[in-house]
Amino acid sequence: MMPFFHSLKGQVIAALVVFLAASHLLALFVYVNRSEIARNLLHDAIVAEQIALIAKLVGKLPDADRARIIGLLDAPSLRITQTAEPSLGGGAQEGTRPHNLEHLLAALLDLPIEESIRIAFSAEPKPVGLQTIWRLAPVQGSTPRGDLSHVPQQALAEIASLGKLRAEVMLGDGSWLHFESPLLSISPFSTWKFGVSLLVGLLSVMLAATWVMVQWTQPLTAFARAAERLGRDIKAPQLSEQGPSEVRAAAKAFNHMQEQLQHMIEDRTQFAAAIAHDLGTPITRLRLRAEEIESEEQRCKILADLAQMQRMIGAALEFARQDVATEPFEPLDLATLLQSLSDDFADMQAEVTLQAPAHIVARLRPHAMRRALTNVVENAIKYGKRAHMQLSETPTGYEIVVDDEGPGIPEEFHGEVFKPFRRLEQGRERGVGLGLTVARTIVRDHGGDIELSNQRDGGLRVRIVLPHD
Numbered sequence: 134m135m136p137f138f139h140s141l142k143g144q145v146i147a148a149l150v151v152f153l154a155a156s157h158l159l160a161l162f163v164y165v166n167r168s169e170i171a172r173n174l175l176h177d178a179i180v181a182e183q184i185a186l187i188a189k190l191v192g193k194l195p196d197a198d199r200a201r202i203i204g205l206l207d208a209p210s211l212r213i214t215q216t217a218e219p220s221l222g223g224g225a226q227e228g229t230r231p232h233n234l235e236h237l238l239a240a241l242l243d244l245p246i247e248e249s250i251r252i253a254f255s256a257e258p259k260p261v262g263l264q265t266i267w268r269l270a271p272v273q274g275s276t277p278r279g280d281l282s283h284v285p286q287q288a289l290a291e292i293a294s295l296g297k298l299r300a301e302v303m304l305g306d307g308s309w310l311h312f313e314s315p316l317l318s319i320s321p322f323s324t325w326k327f328g329v330s331l332l333v334g335l336l337s338v339m340l341a342a343t344w345v346m347v348q349w350t351q352p353l354t355a356f357a358r359a360a361e362r363l364g365r366d367i368k369a370p371q372l373s374e375q376g377p378s379e380v381r382a383a384a385k386a387f388n389h390m391q392e393q394l395q396h397m398i399e400d401r402t403q404f405a406a407a408i409a410h411d412l413g414t415p416i417t418r419l420r421l422r423a424e425e426i427e428s429e430e431q432r433c434k435i436l437a438d439l440a441q442m443q444r445m446i447g448a449a450l451e452f453a454r455q456d457v458a459t460e461p462f463e464p465l466d467l468a469t470l471l472q473s474l475s476d477d478f479a480d481m482q483a484e485v486t487l488q489a490p491a492h493i494v495a496r497l498r499p500h501a502m503r504r505a506l507t508n509v510v511e512n513a514i515k516y517g518k519r520a521h522m523q524l525s526e527t528p529t530g531y532e533i534v535v536d537d538e539g540p541g542i543p544e545e546f547h548g549e550v551f552k553p554f555r556r557l558e559q560g561r562e563r564g565v566g567l568g569l570t571v572a573r574t575i576v577r578d579h580g581g582d583i584e585l586s587n588q589r590d591g592g593l594r595v596r597i598v599l600p601h602d
Contacts, residue, residue: 145342146343146346150339153334153338169318169319172318177233177234177316181234181237183211184238184300184302184314185302187206187310189242190202192304192310203215209267209268210266212312212313212314213310213311213312215308215309216308216309216311217308217309219309220301220309220311221251221253225252229254231253231254231298234300235300238250238300238302249303250301250302252298252301254298254299254316255296256295257295257296257297260293260294260318261293261294262289262294263317264289266294292317292318292319293318294317295316295318297316298315298316300314352383356383356384363391367394367395367398369391371387372388408446412446416439416442423436423439424436460500460501461498462496463499464494464495464496465494465496465502466493467495467524467531468490468492468493468524470499470502470506471487471489471524472487472489474522475487478510478514478520484514485510486519487522488522488523488524489522489523489524490526495602502575504575505571505572505576505597506597508571508572509569509572509595509597510535511568512537512569513535513537513539513595516539516540516593517593518537519537520536520537529600530581530598530599531598531599531600532596532597533596533597534594534595534596535594535597536588536593537593540591541591541593550569550585551569551573551583576597580599580600581600582597583597584596
């Protein structure tokens with residue numbers, strides 16, 4: 134999962150999801166703060182109006198009828214009793230809901246606060262639901278009343294009492310009417326209110342962002358694939374010059390660069406071929422003239438130098454042409470290829486051993502890969518007496534190891550031996566100096582690489598790594 138968030142798509146989608154969730158939370162917080170005041174004020178205004186109407190009604194009734202009417206008006210959400218003396222203290226704290234309700238009640242009754250109206254509030258240790266206040270909540274083992282099944286249950290469950298509000302209003306005869314009412318509030322956060330809306334918002338943004346980012350990153354993916362393909366095949370098909378103007382401009386520039394590289398490599402190859410052709414004639418003339426030298430020792434030395442020059446020219450031309458190889462990729466059994474090489478060298482009386490599975494098939498350029506492996510094994514036999522080959526498959530690709538029993542190469546020269554015409558003269562036979570260069574060029578053309586290391590017990594190890602298809 135983590136590699137996804139390392140990509141441009143993953144980072145953009147993650148940023149959108151985080152910022153959307155944060156903005157949703159902030160917007161909901163602002164909305165709740167602003168709307169909660171209005172909701173609470175609406176509830177308190179209704180409670181204040183009920184208290185005021187009941188106080189006015191009871192105040193006009195004869196003493197004989199008050200108890201009966203108060204009994205009829207008494208309800209679970211508004212308890213009413215009449216007392217001779219007040220039981221509450223001073224006014225409510227400034228800025229609180231009870232304080233606001235106190236002023237609402239004073240305005241509706243047109244009575245002075247504290248002298249005729251007193252308010253007190255006690256918080257509930259745990260919010261009490263509306264059904265519990267009405268004494269309609271189902272008892273354990275019983276079924277809920279069918280009447281309430283028609284009421285939206287989710288909305289009903291979100292209404293709860295934060296505490297008990299007590300109010301006292303003095304009647305005209307000096308007695309006091311005592312009220313107790315739950316201070317109701319609506320839960321601002323819930324799974325339904327917050328979770329569902331946030332989930333819908335996040336899913337919609339993720340779908341839209343994924344679609345947009347796929348469209349935006351497709352050109353980048355195409356560029357990456359084209360660049361990788363260009364590294365393997367200079368004659369790979371060009372990019373499609375379609376899409377937005379920026380994408381078309383970038384694709385056009387990439388295609389132009391590919392054309393320039395093709396022309397440059399073709400010019401270099403033609404230049405090398407021309408040099409090889411032009412040098413062939415004077416070398417032939419020199420060979421003919423050398424044959425006329427009477428001193429056999431001098432004649433042999435000159436002919437050997439001329440032969441060395443011809444080999445170098447041929448190798449240089451072949452190396453130049455290697456970059457523009459057009460051999461297609463096709464399935465190749467690496468185990469069979471290495472076994473064939475081992476048999477060929479064994480026919481030449483060379484000591485070569487192979488340790489490999491029965492079959493390992495990979496998509497390669499057969500002739501090019503055979504040449505690369507031949508160069509590596511030839512070096513091992515020439516400079517290390519014998520070659521030991523190992524083939525294995527790794528989670529990321531294929532690994533070919535070629536060990537020899539020679540003196541090895543000093544570590545500081547491991548990079549030098551891959552340079553064209555670079556030869557080490559430490560007891561080694563003279564060669565053209567392109568064997569490992571050509572081998573690395575071919576292996577890198579397949580997307581792999583070659584590494585050198587000296588073995589602990591002596592000898593050089595050449596490790597070839599090739600990627601999966």
